[in-house]
Amino acid sequence: MKIKINKGNLIPDIKEYGKILLSVIITIYLLKGFILYLLPSLNSLSDFWGLVFWVFLITWLKNLFDFRIFGRDWF
Amino acid sequence: MDSKTKKYLGFMFLIIAIFFLDPIPGPTDFVALQAYSMYSGADVGLNNLSVIYADYFVWSMIVGILLLWIAMYFLGWNLKKLWKKIDLGKYNLAVGLSILVVVAMSFFNLNSYLYLLILPIVYYFYEKDFSEAIALFLSSYILILFGFRELLSFIFTKTSIPEFVEMQSPVVSWISSTLGFEAITSISLISSVLISFVAIFLLTKLLREKF
Numbered sequence: 402m403k404i405k406i407n408k409g410n411l412i413p414d415i416k417e418y419g420k421i422l423l424s425v426i427i428t429i430y431l432l433k434g435f436i437l438y439l440l441p442s443l444n445s446l447s448d449f450w451g452l453v454f455w456v457f458l459i460t461w462l463k464n465l466f467d468f469r470i471f472g473r474d475w476f
Numbered sequence: 477m478d479s480k481t482k483k484y485l486g487f488m489f490l491i492i493a494i495f496f497l498d499p500i501p502g503p504t505d506f507v508a509l510q511a512y513s514m515y516s517g518a519d520v521g522l523n524n525l526s527v528i529y530a531d532y533f534v535w536s537m538i539v540g541i542l543l544l545w546i547a548m549y550f551l552g553w554n555l556k557k558l559w560k561k562i563d564l565g566k567y568n569l570a571v572g573l574s575i576l577v578v579v580a581m582s583f584f585n586l587n588s589y590l591y592l593l594i595l596p597i598v599y600y601f602y603e604k605d606f607s608e609a610i611a612l613f614l615s616s617y618i619l620i621l622f623g624f625r626e627l628l629s630f631i632f633t634k635t636s637i638p639e640f641v642e643m644q645s646p647v648v649s650w651i652s653s654t655l656g657f658e659a660i661t662s663i664s665l666i667s668s669v670l671i672s673f674v675a676i677f678l679l680t681k682l683l684r685e686k687f
Binding site: 421424425428429432433436437439440441442443444445446449451452455456459460463 | 588589593597598601621644647
């Protein structure tokens with residue numbers, strides 16, 4: 402397992418992350434009706450900022466590290 | 477022992493190991509479940525299945541990994557070679573994660589549609605493949621729609637599935653009425669979950685290769 406750290410991506414690019422935020426919000430509003438139409442029990446919206454936080458965190462970690470497990474780029 | 481006998485023995489152990497290691501409920505479970513019944517003396521009938529499934533899963537994983545080790549010893553494989561044989565790509569890993577999302581939603585009792593969207597959104601940013609992201613979203617959605625979440629909640633609380641299950645799902649109701657039941661029963665719930673696994677297998681293959 403090899404891990405390389407890209408130090409250039411330590412500070413996130415605000416413009417790129419703004420784009421991600423915008424597309425996440427648009428996707429949620431496009432798919433919300435479709436999901437809730439057949440599954441009305443999933444109507445809790447308490448974790449919206451949790452979702453945004455996870456998408457940001459995963460994107461940031463992905464840009465920061467290069468994982469190579471069994472000789473292959475996994476994430 | 478000559479090398480040919482070793483190879484045959486290795487493949488035989490490998491096939492038996494696959495029967496135990498297969499995590500998705502399906503036809504292979506009928507072999508491993510009988511073995512578990514012989515080992516622990518537990519009743520593996522349909523009514524008692526959700527009570528013992530968590531213990532059975534841990535047991536079958538341990539037995540499966542032991543058998544896999546034996547098979548790998550006979551075949552002379554190491555972990556790296558096994559990984560190459562399995563050839564799990566990013567996409568199959570993500571499909572596995574989308575099943576895990578439903579498991580986590582059931583385990584932590586989460587009731588928000590937003591959890592279905594984390595994985596496809598993140599996947600789309602990395603791979604820029606719209607049809608695969610849609611496939612990941614649909615696989616979690618189909619699993620919940622076909623009652624996988626309700627079935628898991630019975631397994632996690634270790635209670636048996638009641639004769640009439642109280643749940644709101646248009647798809648499971650439709651399957652129950654097609655099978656000829658008046659309400660959702662344990663048989664219709666389990667069969668709809670099996671159908672959902674077949675459906676996501678076909679769907680993820682189709683959306684990857686055709687689009």
